[in-house]
Amino acid sequence: MSTATSTDTSTATSTYPLSFALTPSTDARAEAERDEILADPGFGKHFTDHMVTIDWTVDQGWHDARVTPYGPLQLDPASSVLHYGQEIFEGLKAYRHADGSIWTFRPEKNAERMQRSAARLALPQLSVEDFVQSIKQMIAVDGDWVPSAPETSLYLRPFMIANESFLGVRAAHRVGYYVIASPAGAYFADGVAPVKIWLSTDYSRAGRGGTGAAKCGGNYAASLLPQMQAYDNGCAQVLFLDGETGTHIDELGGMNVFFVHGTDTLVTPRLTGSILEGVTRDSIMQLARDRGMTVEEREVTVDEWRDGIASGEITEVFACGTAAVVTPIGQLKGKGFEIGEADAPAGAITLALRQELTDIQYGRLPDRHGWLTRLDA
Ligand SMILES: *Cc1c(COP(=O)(O)O)cnc(C)c1O
Secondary structure, three states: OOOOEOOEHHHOOOOOOOOOEEOOOOOOOOHHHHHHHHHOOOOOOOOOOEEEEEEEEOOOEEEEEEEEEOOOOOOOOOEOHHHHOOEEEOOEEEEEOOOOOEEEEOHHHHHHHHHHHHHHOOOOOOOHHHHHHHHHHHHHHHHHHOOOOOOOEEEEEEEEEEOOEOOOOOOOOEEEEEEEEEEEOOOOOOOOOOEEEEEEOOOOOOOOOOOOOOOOHHHHHHHHHHHHHHHHOOOOEEEEEOOOOOOEEEEEOOOEEEEEEOOOEEEEEOOOOOOOOOHHHHHHHHHHHHOOOEEEEEOOEHHHHHHHHHHOOEEEEEEEEOOOEEEEEEEEEEOOEEEOOOOOOOOHHHHHHHHHHHHHHOOOOOOOOOOEEEOOO
C-alpha cells in the first residue's frame, strides 16, 4: 500500500508489481479492416482495439490495473485536468523485426522520464517495472497492430491525468494512468528531406524553473500559436530560444536539435532545465561517440548558427525525436532573416546517424548497447 499524500507525491511509487485484468474487446476490428489501416496508417489517426488504465488515489496508491476495450473516458466536468492542466505523457514505439518479433527501444528511459515529469507536475510516480509491464500488456492484446512495412511502427502513448472532481487548486487526490496505441507510417515516405524551421522570438515554450524539462501537455499548448506562425511563414516546425535571455537555442516544439561541426564534432544545447531530455538525443550522442566524434553539450547562440553556416564551420543541422527519429534542417527562418539553404540536401552524417539508429531499432544491426526490450515474449 502506498503511503503517499498529496503533498509528498515522490513517495507515491507503487511498491509491488501490479497485475493487469483483461476485458477483451467484443468488437475488435477484423483482420481485413486492420490490414487496410496498417497499409496506410498515417500518424496518430487510428487506434488499436484496447487500452490500459491504472487508477491512483491518495489512500490506495496505484491499483486496479486493467486492459479494456479502447473507448472514451468518463470524466466529471469538474475533473481537475480540465481546469488546471495537471497532465503528463510519454511517447515510444514498438518495432516489428524481420522474424516477426516485437521490440521497443529503451523503455526504462521513458519510464524514468515520466517519473521526473510526474514529480514536477505533482503527480504520483509509476514504477519503471509497472510502466514497462503496461506496454507489454498492450502488445499482448494488440500486437497484431504492429505493422511490418519498412520504417513503420506502433506508437505507444502512455499518459497520466488528474481526475479528481474538485475545483480547489492543489495536486489532485485521484489520478489515472493510461496507455493507448496508434500505428504509424514511415515519417519520410519519399526519402528523408530537409525542413525549414521558424525561429520564434515572440514566444517561449519554457522559462527558468518552469516545466520545460517535463513532458507535459501544457508545454505543447504554449507552443501551438508559435507553431501556427511557423506554418504561416512556410516552415514545418518552430524553434525556441531560452526564455531568460532570448539568445541561445533551447529546442523545437517537440524535438531536440543538433549541429555538426566539420566532420567530427556534434554539438547540442546542454540541458538547462528548460529543455526536454530526449531519449533520441541521448542515443544519437552515444552513436556519435561510438564513431569517434566529439560530442559537446553547451550553449549555442543564434549568432553561432548564422556565423557557422556562413563560414562553413557548421556543416549539418538536424532535429531528433521518437516520432520522426532524425529530421534534417535545411533552413532557419526568422523575422527578417534566413540562415542556410532551404533546398540543401540532407547531410551525410545526419543520414548515417539516422540509418544506424533505425537499424538498431529494427534489429538490422546488433543491439550493442542493450537498448532493446522484447515485448511479445
Ligand atoms: C518528447 C519530446 C522530445 C523528444 O524526446 P524523445 O524521447 O527523443 O522522443 C523533445 N522535445 C520535447 C519538447 C518533447 O516533448
